[in-house]
Structures are given as C-alpha cells and as structure tokens.
C-alpha cells in the first residue's frame with residue numbers, strides 16, 4: 031500500500047482503530063504470522079462499507095478476521111488490509127414459545143452461547159467454550175461432533191455485505207451448509223450479523239448441557255496453549271467405508287501413525303489430541319506447513335486416506 035492509500039484509509043477510520051505494519055501473530059490463537067500492511071478494527075456497517083468499497087476500487091487485497099482461531103498467517107504477513115470485526119451487539123425478540131437472537135458477526139461465540147442460556151434459548155450449547163466469533167463460526171460452519179451440533183442448526187438468516195459494499199439478507203438455505211462448509215467460503219463478502227431461532231427451555235437444563243460440552247472440551251482438548259484447533263477435517267462416511275476404517279476421526283489416524291509429540295522447531299503435535307498442533311515457542315508458518323504435510327503423507331501411506339485441512343493457511 032502506498033502513502034496516498036494509507037492517508038485515504040486514515041480518513042475513513044478513527045485514529046487508534048487503524049494500525050500500519052503491525053504483526054498478525056498476536057491476533058491469532060496459534061500466535062503465528064508476519065505483519066499486515068494495515069489492520070483496521072471495524073465497528074460500524076457504514077465504516078465497513080467504506081473500507082470494502084475503497085479496497086475494491088484501489089484493488090487492495092482485503093482479509094476479514096474474526097477471532098483468528100482457525101487461521102495461520104504466513105511468515106511474510108499480509109500485503110493489504112486486514113479488517114477485524116469487533117462489534118458485539120445483540121437483539122433479542124421473544125414470543126411465548128420461541129426466541130430469536132441477532133448477533134453481530136464480531137460477537138464472541140462462547141458469549142453468544144452464554145446469552146442464549148440467560149435468555150432460556152436451547153440449542154446453542156455446542157458453541158459453549160468455542161473460540162472465535164459468530165462470523166468465523168458461520169464461515170467454517172463450526173461444529174461440536176460429540177453432540178451433533180453445527181453453527182447452522184439454529185440459523186435463520188444473515189445480513190451480508192458483498193464485495194461491492196451492497197448489503198442483502200441471505201437465508202440459511204442459500205448458504206448451503208454442510209460439514210465444515212458454507213457458501214461463504216466461495217464468496218468474498220462479509221457477514222455483518224446473523225439471526226438464530228431457539229426453542230424456550232429452562233435455563234438450568236441448558237446450562238447443564240453447556241457444562242457437559244465444556245467438560246468434554248477440557249478432557250479431550252489441550253487447554254491454555256497456542257493452537258488453531260483441529261488441523262484436519264474428519265474424513266467422510268464414504269471414505270471411511272471405502273477404506274474399511276473404524277472411524278472418521280483424523281486425530282485417530284494421526285495418533286495411530288505414532289505422531290503424537292512429533293515436532294518441527296517450536297511446533298509440536300499434542301499428546302492429548304493428535305489433530306491439534308501446539309506452538310510452544312516461536313513456531314513459524316513454515317514449521318506448520320512442514321508438519322501438516324508430514325502428517326498427510328504418513329496418514330496416506332498407512333491408511334490410504336488423504337486428510338483435508340480445516341485450518342486456513344493465509
């Protein structure tokens with residue numbers, strides 16, 4: 031980005047919410063990544079539209095960042111604008127049997143789940159303890175396999191800004207959700223907010239289900255470490271049956287290859303969950319790519335299945 035472009039952007043965003051040449055690693059849960067030319071903490075729809083329109087006109091690459099819990103940025107960083115969505119607004123609409131809650135896309139997923147409990151809204155328990163934001167969870171269609179939950183389950187519609195800055199409402203059906211997928215992955219616009227509908231339930235029952243989810247997380251996943259969650263998707267049912275395998279779990283295959291504890295510099299495969307890579311100290315995107323390719327190769331040779339990445343390398 032040149033000086034004029036930086037000057038123009040600075041006029042669109044309040045001082046303090048735009049930073050130039052700033053490292054991306056601290057904005058990700060795995061703490062990897064070089065610097066972005068510009069990082070903008072976006073609040074309002076108007077401001078987002080202005081930045082999106084300007085980036086398009088000037089042909090500046092734009093990357094949307096939620097909680098950064100599913101991303102590994104390259105060591106060279108990002109040549110363009112990283113737009114971090116931060117607003118945490120909600121709107122609750124109730125009737126006697128159901129409740130609709132609209133969350134802005136920067137709303138923290140775990141907090142959205144907490145708000146659902148407080149409003150007696152059942153069906154968001156799988157979000158309990160999930161890192162990241164509502165926008166990222168919809169993009170990834172984040173899931174809770176132990177409880178057969180996906181983010182899309184309770185979705186009604188989203189407010190979506192296309193790359194030309196025009197805002198429309200898209201229904202759940204239009205987003206064509208499936209395992210680890212939504213149509214958002216084939217578009218380059220922005221989820222501004224999302225409306226979910228829930229059945230009313232006793233908050234104590236909902237909290238109990240949330241506690242089970244959290245307990246499961248704490249006993250099956252490494253906690254308090256720098257990671258981006260599961261590196262690979264689980265394989266499909268068809269792949270499992272075709273290769274006569276006992277499970278769909280990517281972690282199982284990695285474990286059976288004896289790769290727990292495998293290391294590349296500061297990056298290590300977790301002893302607790304083999305599908306989690308942990309940045310113990312100073313790991314790079316190159317280390318991440320090296321280790322994931324090694325895992326794919328070993329799993330393919332042993333089980334004849336090709337693992338597909340869940341973590342996004344940008």
Ligand SMILES: Cc1cc2nc3c(=O)[nH]c(=O)nc-3n(C[C@H](O)[C@H](O)[C@H](O)COP(=O)(O)OP(=O)(O)OC[C@H]3O[C@@H](n4cnc5c(N)ncnc54)[C@H](O)[C@@H]3O)c2cc1C
Pocket residue numbers: 059093094095096097098099100101115135136139160161162163164165166167168169170171172173174214219220221222251257258259260342
């Ligand atoms: C400890 C740990 C545990 C995890 N457990 C789970 C789990 O149980 N289940 C699971 O599915 N995942 C899990 N994850 C992965 C991750 O937390 C989820 O995928 C999460 O929902 C990603 O949200 P995010 O806001 O951090 O997305 P980011 O990592 O910020 O972004 C992910 C993608 O979404 C896009 N995006 C983000 N916001 C928007 C928006 N508003 N509009 C358009 N695009 C957008 C980004 O451009 C990017 O392509 C885990 C991760 C960690 C670190």
